[in-house]
Amino acid sequence: MVSKLPQDALRKDLVERHPKVASFKGMLEKSRKHAMRCMQDSFSYAKDKRDKSHTTPDFKVGDxxxxxxxxxxxxxxxxxxxxxxxxxxxxxxxxxxxxxxxxxxxxxxxxxxxxxxxxxxxYKSNDAEKIPLRDKAPQVIPPIQSSGIKRITKVLKERKLRTNKVREYLVRYSDPTCEDECLAEKDIPEATKFLRRLIHTRNNNITK
Structure with missing residues (x-):
């Protein structure tokens, strides 16, 4: 036995729809058709634009x-x-x-x-006729000339020695040929300025 829903017992010729319902249905159907037409036009435009600029790659096995x-x-x-x-x-x-x-x-x-x-x-290999020395020319590293002036530009770190409990600071020089070294505060010119920058940088890193 197949059960029937309440609306199955109603006669279709006796059901009357309100005019506003019919108007809303017509508006909804027009909106749906307009949206489908806009989507189809968008797809067609994207496909035409892609086909005009697209080139099929001609890669082969072994390239x-x-x-x-x-x-x-x-x-x-x-x-x-x-x-x-x-x-x-x-x-x-x-x-x-x-x-x-x-x-x-x-x-x-x-x-x-x-x-x-x-x-x-x-991948395009080098043309030996146009650029004959590209692969053969040795790579030359230009030497770094020392200015001879050891000027401190930054204090990098701080450490405290256990033996005499003296604080030392790792400094960096403006001359790239000079290596970083540890100095006491008395040996650093304008030490107050550099130490203030070090403390400021360390505090900013802690807050982050």
């Missing part, structure tokens, strides 16, 4: 490529000085038109081997 390091967080060193691309890597397999699989180096061994083509750039 040398570079991988963008935008999402790499495990590269050693300063993040601001890291290379924009890592490589050179070799394409091992193609996964459709939007992804490729590469052979990773030891430095990137914990990364997934598949990358989207948006993060891949083809």
């Amino acid at each position: 040398f490529v570079l991988v963008s390091t935008t999402n790499f967080n495990n590269i050693k060193g300063c993040r601001k000085l890291k290379e924009c691309f890592a490589g050179t890597l070799v394409i091992k397999a193609l996964h459709g038109e939007n992804a490729i699989e590469v052979e990773l180096s030891e430095e990137l061994g914990n990364k997934h081997t598949t990358f989207p083509v948006s993060l891949i750039k083809p």
Whole structure:
């Protein structure tokens, strides 16, 4: 036996709808159709714009490529000085038109081997005819000339010796050839100014 709902017992020809209900239903239907039309126009516009500027990458297995390091967080060193691309890597397999699989180096061994083509750039080797000495020229590091003047620029740390209970301070000089060294307060010119800066910096670090 199939149970019937109360509205099943009503005759449809006897049900009268209020005029405002019919008006609201018509307005709701028009709004829905207008929203669907706007969404369809938006999708069509985005697709046309993408098709005009999109070029299918022509990567092949065995090509040398570079991988963008935008999402790499495990590269050693300063993040601001890291290379924009890592490589050179070799394409091992193609996964459709939007992804490729590469052979990773030891430095990137914990990364997934598949990358989207948006993060891949083809590697172009050096032209030996245009730039013949790029690979052969030795790297020369310019020597740092010493100014001969040991001027203190900053006090880095403070320590207290256990033997004679004298406080020493690690100072840094303006000359890059001079190494940091520990000095007593009496040996530091304008010691009050540098110690005040040290205390101010230490207090700011504690509050943070």
